[in-house]
Amino acid sequence: MLCAEPAWRAMTNLERVAIDLTDEERELMVLALNEYAGTAQHTYHLLGPVLGQSDQHEWFRLIGRLESAIENKEPLSDLDWARAMFLTDISFGSTLVGSGLRFGRSADEYWFPILRSIQEKVSTRERFQLLVQNASFPCAE
Numbered sequence: 001m002l003c004a005e006p007a008w009r010a011m012t013n014l015e016r017v018a019i020d021l022t023d024e025e026r027e028l029m030v031l032a033l034n035e036y037a038g039t040a041q042h043t044y045h046l047l048g049p050v051l052g053q054s055d056q057h058e059w060f061r062l063i064g065r066l067e068s069a070i071e072n073k074e075p076l077s078d079l080d081w082a083r084a085m086f087l088t089d090i091s092f093g094s095t096l097v098g099s100g101l102r103f104g105r106s107a108d109e110y111w112f113p114i115l116r117s118i119q120e121k122v123s124t125r126e127r128f129q130l131l132v133q134n135a136s137f138p139c140a141e
Helices: 023-037 041-050 056-071 078-093 105-122 125-133
Strands: none
Touching (some): 023 041, 023 056, 023 078, 041 078, 056 078, 078 105
């Protein structure tokens, strides 16, 4: 059960931003996000609240929306770019909360430079702040 939204939650700017990603960068993000509908789907219990999603339905709707927008080269809000980057990092890098090893160690040499390139284009302090401001947290007992 999640508590009500914190009073300090900031209103997010819903203006959409286009980020010039290469086809390979988009492919990695789509592959990583797709894992949350497959092998890593159980992680919504942990990652959903971090991304402000209160239930499984919201979680899968978010994943599908992000994946579709990135695949179709559509702009996203800064908050959604932050969410997509966070999920890509975890999906690709973590075997505990993502699908890290499913990408295969032999693929690391190819995908790591692409991941670093995406991080340079998408990751900003402001986007990190949006993740923090829009997270939901469990109620204290």
